[in-house]
Amino acid sequence: MVEATAQSLTGNDFPPLKNDLILRAARGERTERAPVWVMRQAGRYLPEFRKVREKHAFFDICQTPALATEITLQPIRRYAGLLDAAIIFSDILVIPQAMGMIVEMPEGKGPTFPHPLADPEDLSRLKHPVNVDQELGYVFDAITMTRKELKGEVPLIGFCGSPWTLMAYMIQGGGSRGGFHSAKRWIFQYPTASKELLSRITTICVDFLIGQVRAGAQLVQVFDSWASELSPHDFQEFSLPYLCIIAHRVKSGLSEVGMEPVPMILFAKGANYALEELAITGGYDVLGLDWCIDPLVARHLVGDSVALQGNIDPDILYGGKEAIQREVKRMCASFRSNTTDGPKGWIANLGHGITPGVSTEDMGHFLSCVHKYSRQGDEVV
Known part of the structure; x- marks a missing residue:
């Protein structure tokens, strides 16, 4: 458990950031894989x-x-x-x-x-x-x-x-x-x-x-x-x-x-x-994006003016590892197909919040699949 101390609540001398992937994606930069939360x-x-x-x-x-x-x-x-x-x-x-x-x-x-x-x-x-x-x-x-x-x-x-x-x-x-x-x-x-x-x-x-x-x-x-x-x-x-x-x-x-x-x-x-x-x-x-729109359609609507975040159906996390892998791979392919020279980036996420009945193991599998399939082929997102 973290303990509160006076020192921990004063000053902005924060430690240097080791992982800025999501910040780069949010700014529209091309990234080596999709950041995920x-x-x-x-x-x-x-x-x-x-x-x-x-x-x-x-x-x-x-x-x-x-x-x-x-x-x-x-x-x-x-x-x-x-x-x-x-x-x-x-x-x-x-x-x-x-x-x-x-x-x-x-x-x-x-x-x-x-x-x-x-x-x-x-x-x-x-x-x-x-x-x-x-x-x-x-x-x-x-x-x-x-x-x-x-x-x-x-x-x-x-x-x-x-x-x-x-x-x-x-x-x-x-x-x-x-x-x-x-x-x-x-x-x-x-x-x-x-x-x-x-x-x-x-x-x-x-x-x-x-x-x-x-x-x-x-x-x-x-x-x-x-x-x-x-x-x-x-x-x-x-x-x-x-x-x-x-x-x-x-x-x-x-x-x-x-x-x-x-x-x-x-x-x-x-x-x-x-x-x-x-x-x-x-x-x-x-x-x-929620899960009710295809990323291809979303990117067509917004152009390269903004980054996109999403958008797999949260209930896929109840479908088992094979289904999670299949749907993450499909999602990644759909977002990746939007990329051209200099587009805005993509932040991987669910199309809404994770629900209480999801197993921690399946959540971890989802994250691992995003890491794997959003960088497939050694291309950038």
């Missing part, structure tokens, strides 16, 4: 994670830098040499918490808001403005500690949820397999109040991501996990503008404090129809 790679499929959870509540881990660091490092240790990035252990719902909402994580149930937003008058319940350093400083401390504990093995990714996705949770009261009817009622019945809430969340996202980079994050990702709930028209009105604001303001905000912008990744699950516009106007360096 997995969304939710530090999570319930790992027995070492479950052991920590036996003694600590989910959000207690998020809010305790030493515990968050320990969890972040677990997959890096287990899959030494196979993962090309760590992602800080946290949750997108720390932003609603910072706004004053109660968020619970009952075992086996998923996130729950006991008192969701019912109508526009409830906006008065939210903290505004939010002091991100005060409310979310524990995430910054965890990032700094983790960056030092990684000892330069791989880069560290920070993240936040998108304004629409966070708004959906805040109004719906949690995840919903039956649809976000309450959240969508807001955008149709209360469009002005919806945009006010989205703007408030956007401001916090910007400050939060800038703070994460200043604390040591070397890439950041925005998760629009519920983009699929919006029609193309509604995505254009209630998600896309705020996503664009985040990317542009984070980059300009870092420049204003004398820092080089870091690569920014957007994963808008289910919004493949918007890839072309996101590549042109979004301001992101990398666009994440």
Whole structure:
């Protein structure tokens, strides 16, 4: 277990980076193989994670830098040499918490808001403005500690949820397999109040991501996990503008404090129809793909303007080693066929997060197959 010390939380004298593959791919450089990481790679499929959870509540881990660091490092240790990035252990719902909402994580149930937003008058319940350093400083401390504990093995990714996705949770009261009817009622019945809430969340996202980079994050990702709930028209009105604001303001905000912008990744699950516009106007360096679009089609839509991340179906990890090898080989061939002189790069990943029932052995096999087949023939990606 990592122990917190005053020294580990001060200063930015980070160890030199030994593996910059994902940074080069995110910048669009040709790489000797595809870098690979997995969304939710530090999570319930790992027995070492479950052991920590036996003694600590989910959000207690998020809010305790030493515990968050320990969890972040677990997959890096287990899959030494196979993962090309760590992602800080946290949750997108720390932003609603910072706004004053109660968020619970009952075992086996998923996130729950006991008192969701019912109508526009409830906006008065939210903290505004939010002091991100005060409310979310524990995430910054965890990032700094983790960056030092990684000892330069791989880069560290920070993240936040998108304004629409966070708004959906805040109004719906949690995840919903039956649809976000309450959240969508807001955008149709209360469009002005919806945009006010989205703007408030956007401001916090910007400050939060800038703070994460200043604390040591070397890439950041925005998760629009519920983009699929919006029609193309509604995505254009209630998600896309705020996503664009985040990317542009984070980059300009870092420049204003004398820092080089870091690569920014957007994963808008289910919004493949918007890839072309996101590549042109979004301001992101990398666009994440879910498994419902062929990489050839995605590259045709975005051209060489951005890097791509993804996109194998997460459930392939339940298919056994032969199926994993077959599908990884197919995925690699599809992404590789997009390469021409000077294209943007490719970061291998699942098309969504890894699920709890996956075996650690099959996860390792997936990573090994990416290493093998993304460099097949001694060509570059």
